[in-house]
Amino acid sequence: MMTDFSKTRQAFDLPDGVTYLDGNSLGPMPVGAAQRVARMMTEEWSQMLITGWNKAGWYTQPRRVADxxxxxxxxxxxxVVMGDTLSIKVFQAVSAARALRPDRRVILSDRGNFPSDLYVAQGLARAVDAELRVVEPEEVEAAITKDIAVLMITEVDYRTGRRHDMKALTRxxxxMGALTVWDLAHSAGAVDVALLDADADFAVGCTYKYLNGGPGSPAFIWTHPRHADAAQPILQGWMGHRAPFDFDLAYQPAAGIERMRVGTPPVIALTALDAALDVWDDVSLTDLRARSIELTQAFIAGVEANCPEVVLHSPRDPQQRGSQVGFRHPQAYAVMQALIDQKIIGDFRAPDVLRFGFAPLYNGLDDVARAVDGLTRILRDRLWDREDYMQRADVT
Incomplete structure (x- = not known):
């Protein structure tokens, strides 16, 4: 049965009149999330108090949601297991992979990686006497040599939408004897990810973008079964202990993916995320990918036919692109503010990129048409040329 995207769209509480093309930064609120969280707070936290860890299953929630x-x-x-932030999970995955290759010291990444991942790797490299080597995205495959310990790559480039070939790079x-760590921040819920099929080693991802878990919702981490009982991340926490309630002063890792737990689970946030995942029960990833390509192709065609002032900043081939499209314009920030003023919400990425994310669960061709019309009008009539549109906000 084909996925009914008109039905999934009804599962989100989108404001009237808004065309939302920023789900690659923060997904909208699912209709059921508020009620689910309210029920957790009034029926579980309020009534069960600390017994909720057992009675309501809070302690095992990170595993259930992760599945x-x-x-x-x-x-x-x-x-897979949930918990903590994406940066923490990146640190865990890269440190564990590096420890499995103790005779090598190079962590390889690319300039299209999200800066936070590179910051984490820089700090780790200082701590363990390793080297972070960064190349251009198209140079990654050639740069995988026999001195590489870990390949750390974000599958879909946050700015251009360029999609790395996970299977080929992992192979x-x-x-070359290296291990892979894949960041799925712009992949999970957007494209047809296949970790086991690609034979990847570690993967991490956030849940507040295409998975719609809410601002700051917890990250996830995956370890291939062949590494699950051997991985030893530097960052070890109480919840990753073999028997945390023995209160042993010496760390003993739990079996499998459980050792990748660190801190206390964010139960309220996980409850909202669990509600958000309900919509995925009837979604085919094959249908999702096909719909994503349809939307992004239509948007590129519409913009290029009507807006000669902008330049495509994403791969033209949809097979090399995730579910987002970027266009460059010298006044991209002001242009985006003008669009947002017209209730067409995308975002800006420095230095000059207009970025639009397409989430098939709730975006349709009507959103594409409205965005193209709005951008055309703003550029044609220079509606962006206002002083207030050029004042940078804290979050861009």
Whole structure:
């Protein structure tokens, strides 16, 4: 049965009159999230107090929610766990992968990676006497040599939408004796990720973008089963202990993916995320990918036919692109503020990129048409040329 995207759209509480093309930064609120969180607070936290860790299953919630995400990233049950922030999970995955290759010191990444991942790797490299080597995105495959310990790549470039070939790069890394860490921040819920099929080693991702878990919702981490009982991340926490309530002063890692837990689960946030994942139960990732390509192709065609002032900043080939499109304009920030004023919401990425994310769960061709019309009018009539549109806000 084909996925009914008109039905999934009804699962989101989108403001009237808004065309929302920023789900690659923060997904909208699912209709059921507020009620689910309210029920958790009034029936569980309020009435159960601390007994909710057992009675309501708060302690095991990170595993249950993670199993729902596993299907969306091509992983198996019991291979993913939730918790903490994406940066923490990046640190855990890269440090664990590096420790599995103790005779090598190079962590390889690319300039299209999200800066936070590079910051984490820079700090880790200082701590363990390693080297972070950064190349251009198109140079990654050639740069995978026999001195590489870890390949750390964000599958879909946050700015251009360029999609790395996970299977090919993982194969090359393994041929050279390296391990892979994939950041799925702009992949999970947007494209057809297949971790096991690609034979990847580690993966991490956030849940507040295409998975619609809410601002600051917790990250996830996946370890291939062949590494699950050998991985030893530097960052070890109470919840990752074999028997946390023995209060042993010496750390003993839990079995499998459980050792990748660190801090206390964010139960309220996980409850909202669990509600957000309900909509995925009837979604085919094949249909999702096809719909994403339809939307992004239509948007590129419409903008290029009507807006000669902008230049495409994303791959033209949809097979090399995630579910977002970027266009360059010298006044991109002001142009985006003018669009937002007209209730067409995308975002800006420095230095000059207009970025638009397309989420098939709630975006349709009507959103594409409205965005094209709005951008055309703003550029044609120079509606962006206002002083207030040029004043940078704290979050861009």
């Amino acid at each position: 729902r995400i596993a299907r969306l990233v091509g992983a198996g049950p019991g291979q 090359k890394a393994h041929e």
